[in-house]
Amino acid sequence: MHEFGITESIIKIALDKANEAQASKISQINLVVGELSGFVPDCIQFYFNFLSKDTTAEKATLHFELIPAQLRCRDCSAIFQPENSEWNCPECHGQSVEIIGGRDLYIESMEVE
């Protein structure tokens, strides 16, 4: 799955930043992952365990902050979080919605030594 390449990118970014900061060890990487981003934290963790071997990121803890989907109704402007796959507006039952949150996929920060 595409988590493999994503995990490679995470490690590359983390190692670059650690290098810039002249750190010898990365102990934690704080990731922000939106519910709608399509990326599965367990998969990222799985690939991370072996892709990070022999790097300064080896054994770093991955911390995932999960951002729920957030939608806005185009009819009445209500902002809501969808329940399971029901995307209708809870206020006016409108079906025209815009995604305003939950697509995130970024490294927020890291802890290094």
Add this chain to the structure above:
Amino acid sequence: MKKIEVLQNILEANESIAVRNQQLLDKHKVFAVNIMSAPGAGKTSLILQTIARLKNRLNIAVIEGDVASTLDAEKVKNEAMEVVQINTRNMPESCTLIAAMIEQALKDLPLEDMDLLLIENVGNLICPAEFALGEHKRIVISSLPEGDDKPTKYPLMFTNADAVIINKIDFLPYVDFDIPVFRRTVKGLNPKTRIFELSCKTSVGIEDWCNWLLQEVEAYLLQVKSA
């Protein structure tokens, strides 16, 4: 222990290659279309139909993304002016094409002589939504046998589409596919998208789709020529 702020988008590497791909395409005035769907929805069939209709007007090349086989590329070879096959099996992303693969494939294409590049993405409704390739338009195909709930299950894919194709319309008498419901859901997610109903088997609706595509290519050519 020290905390450092990173705030870096993980997909950024892909995005920047996609931007470069588009610049290269624009330099050679090539309009690129990324065609996405679940396996079997009709990407290859649509490409064949489109080339058959438009090859007298446009020089069309194809990039075929597929997990393993070269079957689709074989089918398209006789029709297109040029086909490049990308097998994603040995690459990091086996579930979608990514911009770096397109960058590589563009090196093998006669960009100078092309007007239109059709890219058949890997059959998957989740992963390709996240990876820009450098395309000018994004097309999603849903086919009748898949059922009408795909936009609800895979909203991101439909949110980003410039056009949505309902293929295999010849199946209408045999399946429960509520076209008005499907249209409403898609328009709800993405009010600006165009929706085409067609059959790659009977050719019903193909003309409307091709007319739209041709208009888009011509509008693009005018725009890049004046730029």
